[in-house]
Amino acid sequence: MLFFEISLVLFFAFFLSILASFFNVVIYRTSRDETFSKGRSKCDHCHKMIAWYDNIPLSSFLLLKGKCRHCHKKIAKIYFLTELFAFFSGIFLYSAYVYLPFLQNLPISQLAIYFLIFFILCFTLLSDLQYLIVPDFFVVLLSILAVSLQFISGQSWFLPIIAVIFSTTFFYSLSFLAKKMLKKDALGFGDIKLMIPLSFLLSWPKVTLSIFLAFIIGGFFAMLVLITGRKKIGQVLPFAPFLILAVLISFGFGDAIWQWYFGLILN
Numbered sequence: 001m002l003f004f005e006i007s008l009v010l011f012f013a014f015f016l017s018i019l020a021s022f023f024n025v026v027i028y029r030t031s032r033d034e035t036f037s038k039g040r041s042k043c044d045h046c047h048k049m050i051a052w053y054d055n056i057p058l059s060s061f062l063l064l065k066g067k068c069r070h071c072h073k074k075i076a077k078i079y080f081l082t083e084l085f086a087f088f089s090g091i092f093l094y095s096a097y098v099y100l101p102f103l104q105n106l107p108i109s110q111l112a113i114y115f116l117i118f119f120i121l122c123f124t125l126l127s128d129l130q131y132l133i134v135p136d137f138f139v140v141l142l143s144i145l146a147v148s149l150q151f152i153s154g155q156s157w158f159l160p161i162i163a164v165i166f167s168t169t170f171f172y173s174l175s176f177l178a179k180k181m182l183k184k185d186a187l188g189f190g191d192i193k194l195m196i197p198l199s200f201l202l203s204w205p206k207v208t209l210s211i212f213l214a215f216i217i218g219g220f221f222a223m224l225v226l227i228t229g230r231k232k233i234g235q236v237l238p239f240a241p242f243l244i245l246a247v248l249i250s251f252g253f254g255d256a257i258w259q260w261y262f263g264l265i266l267n
C-alpha cells in the first residue's frame, strides 16, 4: 500500500515536471516568434536536435551533467530548476491534500483547476521576467480554466463579466493616455490580455483591489530599482509579475482587506 502511494506521488510529481518542461518550450518559442507545436527542441549552441531520451525532465539534465550531448556546452539551468520546482510542488500538493482535511472537502476538479491556474501563473511570471512577454497560450489556457471553474461552481456570470469589462476598459484607457503623454508604449498588450482571465476569476469587486495593489507594489518596486540604480527612468519593467502577485493577494485575502478597509472608513 505504501509502495503504491509512493509511486502515485512520484508519478504525479513527474507529470508536473513534464508540464513544466512543456511550458518552458512555450515560453522559449514564443519569445522567438516560433509556433511551439513545431518540431523537436534544439540545442541553443550547436542547433542539433535533442533526442527524446535526452529530453526527459530532471533525469536527462542530471545524466548529461547539464551539458549538451553533442557540443558539451551548458544547458540553461532555468529549465532544470523549473522542473525541480514542479516536481516538489507535486509532492507538496499531495501531502497537503492528505494532511489537510479542509482540502478534501473541496471538489477535486475545482482543486485541480485552482492548482493549474497557480502553476500557469508561476510560468507567466517567469516568462515576463525572462523575456518581457506573456505568451498568448497561457492567456488562452487561463481563460479556459476560469470559464470551466465558473461552470462547475454554477454561480452567476454577471459579476465576473463586469470585472472583465472594467479591467480591460481601465487598462486600455491607461495605455492610450500613457501613449499620448509619453509618446511610447508604457503598458504591454500582454498585460492587458492577461488581466482578462484574471479579472474573470477575481470577479467584481475584488478586481479593483487587485489593480490598486498591482500599482502600489509595482510603484514601490520601480522606486526601489531607480534608487538602487539598477534601471533608469524610461526602461521597461515587467508588469505581469506585479499583476499576478496582486491577483494572488486579492484572491487569498481580498475579503479580509475589504472588511479592514471599510471598517477603517466607517469608524
Ligand SMILES: [Zn+2]
Binding pocket: 043, 044, 045, 046, 047, 048, 068, 069, 070, 071, 072, 073
Ligand atoms: Zn549542443
